Amino acid sequence: MKQKISKINVLIKKKYKYELLENGFNSEDIAAGKKVLNSKRITMADNTRKFEDAFAKKIGSKYALMVNSGSSANLLAAFAAGNLLRSKRYKAGDEVLIPVLCWSTSVWPFVQFGLKPVFVDIDLDTLNISINDLKKKINKKTKALVLINVLGNCSNLFEIKKIAKKKKYNYYRR
Ligand SMILES: Cc1ncc(COP(=O)(O)O)c(C=O)c1O
Numbered sequence: 001m002k003q004k005i006s007k008i009n010v011l012i013k014k015k016y017k018y019e020l021l022e023n024g025f026n027s028e029d030i031a032a033g034k035k036v037l038n039s040k041r042i043t044m045a046d047n048t049r050k051f052e053d054a055f056a057k058k059i060g061s062k063y064a065l066m067v068n069s070g071s072s073a074n075l076l077a078a079f080a081a082g083n084l085l086r087s088k089r090y091k092a093g094d095e096v097l098i099p100v101l102c103w104s105t106s107v108w109p110f111v112q113f114g115l116k117p118v119f120v121d122i123d124l125d126t127l128n129i130s131i132n133d134l135k136k137k138i139n140k141k142t143k144a145l146v147l148i149n150v151l152g153n154c155s156n157l158f159e160i161k162k163i164a165k166k167k168k169y170n171y172y173r174r
Contacts, residue, residue: 071105078109094143099129102148128155
Protein backbone atom coordinates (compact mmCIF):
# COMPACT_ATOMS: atom_id res chain seq x y z
CA MET A 1 0.00 0.00 0.00
CA LYS A 2 2.83 2.40 0.98
CA GLN A 3 4.55 1.61 -2.32
CA LYS A 4 1.39 2.36 -4.27
CA ILE A 5 0.89 5.70 -2.51
CA SER A 6 4.47 6.76 -3.18
CA LYS A 7 4.01 5.71 -6.83
CA ILE A 8 0.95 7.97 -7.03
CA ASN A 9 2.87 10.89 -5.49
CA VAL A 10 5.72 10.49 -7.95
CA LEU A 11 3.29 10.36 -10.87
CA ILE A 12 1.47 13.48 -9.77
CA LYS A 13 4.64 15.47 -9.10
CA LYS A 14 6.72 14.39 -12.08
CA LYS A 15 4.26 13.49 -14.80
CA TYR A 16 1.09 15.50 -14.43
CA LYS A 17 2.15 18.40 -12.24
CA TYR A 18 -1.44 19.35 -11.37
CA GLU A 19 -1.86 21.05 -8.03
CA LEU A 20 -4.89 19.98 -6.01
CA LEU A 21 -5.59 23.60 -5.31
CA GLU A 22 -4.17 26.76 -6.74
CA ASN A 23 -5.35 30.33 -6.59
CA GLY A 24 -7.06 30.90 -9.90
CA PHE A 25 -8.51 34.38 -9.22
CA ASN A 26 -7.04 37.35 -11.06
CA SER A 27 -7.73 41.03 -10.25
CA GLU A 28 -10.53 41.15 -12.83
CA ASP A 29 -12.29 38.23 -11.08
CA ILE A 30 -11.91 39.92 -7.69
CA ALA A 31 -13.32 43.19 -9.05
CA ALA A 32 -16.30 41.28 -10.53
CA GLY A 33 -16.85 39.55 -7.15
CA LYS A 34 -16.77 42.89 -5.32
CA LYS A 35 -19.33 44.32 -7.78
CA VAL A 36 -21.71 41.47 -6.97
CA LEU A 37 -21.19 41.87 -3.19
CA ASN A 38 -21.81 45.61 -3.46
CA SER A 39 -25.03 44.99 -5.37
CA LYS A 40 -26.32 43.12 -2.25
CA ARG A 41 -27.90 40.52 -4.53
CA ILE A 42 -25.58 37.56 -4.27
CA THR A 43 -27.67 34.78 -5.75
CA MET A 44 -29.87 34.07 -8.77
CA ALA A 45 -29.23 37.45 -10.35
CA ASP A 46 -28.06 38.53 -13.82
CA ASN A 47 -24.60 36.92 -13.75
CA THR A 48 -26.04 33.57 -12.69
CA ARG A 49 -28.65 33.67 -15.45
CA LYS A 50 -26.04 34.65 -18.05
CA PHE A 51 -23.80 31.79 -16.91
CA GLU A 52 -26.67 29.26 -17.00
CA ASP A 53 -27.59 30.34 -20.54
CA ALA A 54 -24.00 30.24 -21.79
CA PHE A 55 -23.37 26.86 -20.15
CA ALA A 56 -26.56 25.31 -21.56
CA LYS A 57 -25.61 26.56 -25.03
CA LYS A 58 -22.07 25.21 -24.67
CA ILE A 59 -23.19 21.69 -23.77
CA GLY A 60 -26.13 21.68 -26.20
CA SER A 61 -28.80 21.49 -23.48
CA LYS A 62 -32.16 23.27 -23.27
CA TYR A 63 -31.57 24.34 -19.67
CA ALA A 64 -28.80 24.63 -17.08
CA LEU A 65 -29.24 25.29 -13.39
CA MET A 66 -26.59 26.83 -11.17
CA VAL A 67 -26.33 25.36 -7.67
CA ASN A 68 -24.22 26.22 -4.65
CA SER A 69 -21.81 23.26 -4.74
CA GLY A 70 -20.64 20.07 -6.43
CA SER A 71 -22.46 18.10 -3.72
CA SER A 72 -25.78 19.78 -4.47
CA ALA A 73 -25.23 19.17 -8.20
CA ASN A 74 -24.73 15.45 -7.48
CA LEU A 75 -27.93 15.33 -5.43
CA LEU A 76 -29.97 16.98 -8.18
CA ALA A 77 -28.42 14.80 -10.90
CA ALA A 78 -29.05 11.59 -8.92
CA PHE A 79 -32.73 12.40 -8.34
CA ALA A 80 -33.29 13.83 -11.83
CA ALA A 81 -32.04 10.61 -13.46
CA GLY A 82 -34.50 8.60 -11.33
CA ASN A 83 -37.40 11.00 -11.85
CA LEU A 84 -40.70 9.11 -12.17
CA LEU A 85 -41.69 11.29 -15.10
CA ARG A 86 -38.79 9.91 -17.20
CA SER A 87 -39.53 6.87 -19.33
CA LYS A 88 -35.89 5.74 -19.06
CA ARG A 89 -34.81 5.91 -15.45
CA TYR A 90 -33.26 3.83 -12.72
CA LYS A 91 -35.18 2.54 -9.75
CA ALA A 92 -34.49 1.82 -6.07
CA GLY A 93 -32.51 -1.44 -5.82
CA ASP A 94 -30.55 -0.88 -9.06
CA GLU A 95 -26.77 -0.71 -8.88
CA VAL A 96 -24.61 2.36 -9.48
CA LEU A 97 -20.89 2.04 -10.18
CA ILE A 98 -18.63 4.61 -8.51
CA PRO A 99 -14.82 4.90 -8.58
CA VAL A 100 -13.23 4.35 -5.16
CA LEU A 101 -11.57 7.76 -5.27
CA CYS A 102 -14.56 10.04 -4.83
CA TRP A 103 -16.36 12.36 -2.46
CA SER A 104 -18.83 11.06 0.12
CA THR A 105 -21.33 13.30 -1.68
CA SER A 106 -20.67 11.44 -4.95
CA VAL A 107 -22.09 8.32 -3.26
CA TRP A 108 -24.77 9.41 -0.79
CA PRO A 109 -27.36 10.93 -3.17
CA PHE A 110 -27.62 7.52 -4.86
CA VAL A 111 -27.89 5.71 -1.52
CA GLN A 112 -30.54 8.26 -0.50
CA PHE A 113 -32.45 7.41 -3.70
CA GLY A 114 -32.24 3.70 -2.84
CA LEU A 115 -29.55 2.57 -5.29
CA LYS A 116 -26.82 0.16 -4.27
CA PRO A 117 -23.32 1.64 -4.71
CA VAL A 118 -20.70 -0.72 -6.16
CA PHE A 119 -17.13 0.56 -6.00
CA VAL A 120 -14.76 0.32 -8.96
CA ASP A 121 -10.95 0.47 -8.70
CA ILE A 122 -9.01 3.40 -10.07
CA ASP A 123 -6.19 3.47 -12.59
CA LEU A 124 -2.97 4.48 -10.80
CA ASP A 125 -1.68 6.38 -13.85
CA THR A 126 -4.65 8.74 -13.99
CA LEU A 127 -6.42 8.23 -10.63
CA ASN A 128 -9.67 8.00 -12.64
CA ILE A 129 -11.88 4.92 -12.99
CA SER A 130 -10.11 1.71 -14.10
CA ILE A 131 -11.57 0.53 -17.40
CA ASN A 132 -10.53 -3.06 -16.65
CA ASP A 133 -12.29 -3.14 -13.29
CA LEU A 134 -15.28 -1.30 -14.75
CA LYS A 135 -15.74 -4.10 -17.30
CA LYS A 136 -15.63 -6.66 -14.45
CA LYS A 137 -18.14 -4.84 -12.23
CA ILE A 138 -20.87 -4.27 -14.83
CA ASN A 139 -23.76 -6.70 -14.55
CA LYS A 140 -27.48 -6.85 -15.27
CA LYS A 141 -28.32 -4.77 -12.20
CA THR A 142 -25.98 -1.93 -13.21
CA LYS A 143 -28.06 1.07 -14.14
CA ALA A 144 -25.77 4.04 -13.59
CA LEU A 145 -22.13 5.02 -13.63
CA VAL A 146 -20.67 8.01 -11.79
CA LEU A 147 -17.45 9.36 -13.26
CA ILE A 148 -15.07 11.45 -11.18
CA ASN A 149 -12.53 13.40 -13.21
CA VAL A 150 -9.72 13.67 -10.65
CA LEU A 151 -7.44 16.74 -10.66
CA GLY A 152 -9.00 17.97 -13.88
CA ASN A 153 -8.10 14.88 -15.93
CA CYS A 154 -11.03 13.54 -17.90
CA SER A 155 -11.96 9.85 -17.55
CA ASN A 156 -11.49 7.74 -20.67
CA LEU A 157 -14.83 8.62 -22.24
CA PHE A 158 -13.98 6.99 -25.58
CA GLU A 159 -13.67 3.58 -23.92
CA ILE A 160 -16.56 4.18 -21.53
CA LYS A 161 -18.91 5.18 -24.35
CA LYS A 162 -17.86 2.06 -26.29
CA ILE A 163 -18.70 -0.13 -23.27
CA ALA A 164 -22.04 1.66 -22.73
CA LYS A 165 -22.92 1.22 -26.41
CA LYS A 166 -21.96 -2.47 -26.39
CA LYS A 167 -24.07 -3.08 -23.29
CA LYS A 168 -26.90 -1.03 -24.85
CA TYR A 169 -26.97 1.40 -21.94
CA ASN A 170 -28.61 4.74 -22.39
CA TYR A 171 -26.00 7.40 -22.30
CA TYR A 172 -27.47 9.96 -19.87
CA ARG A 173 -26.06 13.31 -20.76
CA ARG A 174 -28.96 15.43 -19.67
C1 LIG B 1 -17.98 14.38 -8.26
C2 LIG B 1 -17.84 15.38 -7.15
N1 LIG B 1 -18.56 15.17 -6.03
C3 LIG B 1 -18.50 16.05 -5.02
C4 LIG B 1 -17.67 17.17 -5.08
C5 LIG B 1 -17.63 18.10 -3.88
O1 LIG B 1 -18.04 19.37 -4.26
P1 LIG B 1 -18.37 20.52 -3.14
O2 LIG B 1 -17.23 20.56 -2.20
O3 LIG B 1 -18.51 21.77 -3.98
O4 LIG B 1 -19.67 20.15 -2.49
C6 LIG B 1 -16.91 17.41 -6.22
C7 LIG B 1 -16.03 18.58 -6.31
O5 LIG B 1 -15.31 18.81 -7.26
C8 LIG B 1 -17.00 16.49 -7.29
O6 LIG B 1 -16.29 16.67 -8.41
